[in-house]
Amino acid sequence: MTEIRNRQAFYDYFIDDKYDAGMVLTGTEVKSLRAGRASFNDSYCYFHRGELWIKSLHIAEYSHGTSANHEPTRDRKLLLNKKELRKIEAKIKEKGITVVPLRIFFSDKGLAKIELGLGKGKKLYDKRETIKQRDTMREMKKYIK
Numbered sequence: 001m002t003e004i005r006n007r008q009a010f011y012d013y014f015i016d017d018k019y020d021a022g023m024v025l026t027g028t029e030v031k032s033l034r035a036g037r038a039s040f041n042d043s044y045c046y047f048h049r050g051e052l053w054i055k056s057l058h059i060a061e062y063s064h065g066t067s068a069n070h071e072p073t074r075d076r077k078l079l080l081n082k083k084e085l086r087k088i089e090a091k092i093k094e095k096g097i098t099v100v101p102l103r104i105f106f107s108d109k110g111l112a113k114i115e116l117g118l119g120k121g122k123k124l125y126d127k128r129e130t131i132k133q134r135d136t137m138r139e140m141k142k143y144i145k
Contacts, residue, residue, distance in 0.1 A: 002033070002034060002035070002036045002105075002106070003103055003104070003105045003106075004033070004036060004038050004040075004103060004104045004105075005102070005103045006040040006043075006100070006101055006102050006103060008040070009040070009100045009101070009102055009117065009119065010102075010130075011122075011127060011130060012119075012121065012122060012127075013098075013100050013117070013119030013120060013121055013122060014119060014120045014121075014122060014126075015100070015102070015117035015118070015119050016097075016117070016118045016119070016120070017091070017117065017118045018102065018115055018116065018117050018118075019080060019084055019088065019115070019116045019117075020113050020114075020115055020116075021052070021078040021079055021080045021113065021114050021115075021116055022078070022079035022080075022111060022112075022113055022114075023054075023076050023077070023078060023079065023104075023112055023113070023114055024076060024077040024078075024079065025059075025076065025112055026070045028061070028062035028065045028068070028069050028070050029059050029062075029070050029112075030112055031062045031064075031065075032059050032060050032061065032062045032070075033059060033104060033106075033112055034106070035062075035063075037059065037060035038057065038058060038059045038060070038104055039057075039058040039060075040057065040058075040101055041056075041058065042056045043055065043056045043057040043058070043101055044056065044098065044099070044100070044101075045078065045098075045099035045100070045101065045116060046099075047089055047092070050085065050089075051077060051078075051085075052077075052078040052080060052085060052088065052099070053075050053076065053077055053078065054075065054076050054078055054101060054114070055075050056073055057073070057076060057101065058072050058073050059072055060072060078114065078116070088116075088118065091118050092118075096120050096121060097118055097119070097120055098118075098119055098120075098121070099116050099117075099118060099119075100116065100117050100118075100119040101114055101115075101116055101117075102114075102115045102116065102117045103115045
């Protein structure tokens with residue numbers, strides 16, 4: 001099973017809560033995701049009429065697709081319970097909190113899911129601290145082996 005991660009999100013944001021959401025996709029999008037051909041660059045989530053949407057998630061066109069192939073960066077609807085949507089929308093109204101896509105994976109039933117995180121942006125000194133911690137962990141692992 002393929003899993004596509006947004007590593008930049010953990011560098012740019014402090015992630016508090018995580019939610020798993022379904023996505024409304026076409027057939028060629030699912031086939032392209034199974035091949036691992038997606039990118040989170042500049043993607044973000046927003047609310048429109050009480051529904052959560054993801055914008056700028058790039059899913060590459062399927063190589064064996066026909067004229068019915070999908071548009072790579074179209075807006076996609078995310079599927080969550082109303083209770084979860086209300087909770088997320090209330091948190092977003094706080095200053096500095098945003099919904100960040102973290103990873104795309106396939107469930108046990110074979111459905112494409114996306115993991116969302118409520119994130120608060122890091123300052124430059126926080127990012128430096130993250131780099132420092134990552135380097136020390138790498139050094140520790142090198143000496144342990």
